[in-house]
Amino acid sequence: MDIHGWQLWILAAIIGGALEMALPGFVVLWFAVGALAAALIAALGLGINFQLLVFMAVSLALFAGSRTIFKKAFMRNASKMKTGVEAMVGHEAVVTEALVEGHGGTVRINGELWSARSLGGGVAAGELVVVEQVEGLKLWVRRPAASLEVSPKQKKEGR
Structure with a gap:
């Protein structure tokens, strides 16, 4: 053959x-x-x-x-997929250690603990914050706009 x-x-x-x-x-x-x-x-x-x-x-x-x-x-209409720390910006996190102005605290986002600093004054533990930016291993956060409009004190009085 x-x-x-x-x-x-x-x-x-x-x-x-x-x-x-x-x-x-x-x-x-x-x-x-x-x-x-x-x-x-x-x-x-x-x-x-x-x-x-x-x-x-x-x-x-x-x-x-x-x-x-x-x-x-x-892929013409596909947006760039954000991953890692890039994906955290704009998402909510829960404050686990109070964010004191001038000092940092800790927040939990996606099941992970991160060092954080507040952009809008102190934030108590348990409150929700929104990640504004990531700088190295530190998150810069602020309260969501909705919680700035109505304080917890005004909510109790309105009931």
Whole structure:
């Protein structure tokens, strides 16, 4: 049995196609298409160096092109996902150790304790605050706007 180079490239393309169906993502398909292009070059009788060059060029061009096309098509309206400390800004935290003006305290946000300083005066333990900014490992917080409008004393009198 005589095996030709183009047959090996076809086999590589079939294996690549099978892997594409089995694995998540959309990557192996482009290498399978590159293998088909190399099989065509091998069938024309061109050398292994040219086959490898065509395989790499086609695979990488399709890979780079598809990423650009898919990103523009599917991610055009997507906002940048905030993670880590960047995601804390604007979220509420609970004061666990009173925030005394001029000194810090501690707040709990996302189940973690963070050092914090108040931007609007002292804040008692148990109150909700909103994270305004993150500076290193310290959160700068202030009371939510709604709690500034109606003080707890006014709530009790209004009942």
